[in-house]
Amino acid sequence: MRDPKTKPPFMSDESDITRAFNPNRLRLARERSGLTKEAFAQLCGVTRRAVSDWEAGRVENPPVSRISRELAFPSSFFYGEDIEEVPKDAVSFRALTSMSQRQLRRVLANASIIRAFSEWIDDRYTTPVPDVPSIEELCPSSIDSEPAPVEAAESLRTMWALGVRPIRDMLTLLESKGIRVFGIASEDREVDAFSFWRDDRPYILLNPSKSSERLRFDLAHELGHLCMHRGVRTNRERKFELHANLFASAFLIPQAGVLPQVSGTVKLSDIFVLKRYWRVSAMAMVKRLHQVGRISDWQQRRWMIDLTERGFRKSEPDGISHEQSSLLKQIMSLAREDGWSTARLSRDLGIPAADLTSALMGLTVTSVYGDREPHFSPEVGPPQLQVIAGGLTESPSQEPMF
CATH class of the missing domain: 1.10.260.40 (lambda repressor-like DNA-binding domains)
Structure with missing residues (x-):
């Protein structure tokens, strides 16, 4: 370091x-x-x-x-x-064809500037090293064929020792695996979320204004891209988005965990219990039960219409609380102790304060030393930051829930 x-x-x-x-x-x-x-x-x-x-x-x-x-x-x-600029081909966008060239350049420029801030972090703090396996490591059998998203998700859960229980905090889990997660600037949030690799570091940029359930799915979706599509140009093929969606569903709601809960007839009211247990949206829960064969095509269509009419497509009534970045919070706390403020970071890094605040997902720092020069102790190495992986929720009952 x-x-x-x-x-x-x-x-x-x-x-x-x-x-x-x-x-x-x-x-x-x-x-x-x-x-x-x-x-x-x-x-x-x-x-x-x-x-x-x-x-x-x-x-x-x-x-x-x-x-x-x-x-x-x-x-x-x-x-x-x-x-160093982030090239278009390195980024996984969900709707590249709907983006104007001006919007694309704006988003890529923002990603490049955020990477500069990430380098500032690396210069000062020791953070978790990336531990995001490739599709070849997750699914050796798929090297010469299409990726198997469900197999990849199940393999990653095994590799990360997550078992088959719900993940309490997706954001903290990914940060503990060396993935840098930042917020997208407010004017670019129609982009939704995107991810990329640069210099062996995985990045995810997401829209923090969405519901917590949708943010968790976005994180799992982008994790799928990082694992399955590294080095692959994904932007113009819908199949890669389908891969990432299947990966996200299987990663958040593993089949071995959910099937014992729904051995009998499933009712729409059961969805609301299950979605809170698995910490996903109601619509994601419906789709997953359809994927694992527990509800019919008709039930999925009917329930998706019903949920849309209730407003679940635009928001998540009775939702869970938002997850917070543990890594960025620690870094901003240490930066504050070292004499940095948001204003000083903006000035010294040359990053607009609004962009910096968006990247930090609303976190700000006020120096305990006012606006004086930051101080460092060269005899002491960079602080060792530890991000505790997202805790798992209570163990699901072996008996069916319904």
Whole structure:
């Protein structure tokens, strides 16, 4: 682990500002803001050609103060080395075909900037190493064929020693396995959730405004992509989304756990008991019972219509409480002790405060030292952070519930 006083390459300081403006960072900030060159030029009161010259590095000293104000980025962002960008092919999006190119660039720019913040974390704290197996490790028999999502989910539960009981806290579980989970900026939340691998680190970005049950399914869905589709271009084929949905259902509601609970006739009222036990949405519970053969096609259709009419498609009445990021909470607590505040992080990393707050899913930090310089003790290594895997709920009864 690097010395905690070492400044990572994406950060900037006063010497950076006097040394070099980085045109690639300007382009990234413009794309993050969702602006075309033409629209940005109008905001700045210049021609489109002028913006092109700035981004091509043909102007040594562009008007940084004006650029910073119009893009709502700290001036410090525009200095320093290039930020490694997340390429489109590395990301698993659910609805790429419905996204405009401008929206796609905005989301990818946000992901790239969040990765820069993740590097800041790695520079200072020792966090869980990634432990996300590949599809070859989970299902050796499927190496030369299509992935088997249910088999992969069951194998992962075994590998992670989860048994067949409900997972109490999906977010904490994934963080304990080295997956970095961040929030999507509010203006991008129609994207829903997406995941990617970079430098052997898995990332999930999700919409924290959804119900807890849907967030848990999103996390399991993206976990499926991370395991089954690493290195595969998934964005234009519906089958990969079906794979991830099947994986999520089987991971959250294992067949060996749910079948003993429903040996008799299942009623719609039973769904509400089961969905709270398994901590999933009512609709996800209906689909899973259909997948394991406990309800008929007709029952699934009828109950899905009934649940839609009751408002379950848009929200989750009588839902469970939201899960919180244990890892980010620990990091922000330590950052506070080291003299960092959200404002200082925003300024020193060059990340807009709103984007930083969105990435932290609402967590903020106020330094106990006000706005003084952060302090570190070089003799002491980076703090060792431990994320306790999401606890399992009480053991299900061996007798059928219904």
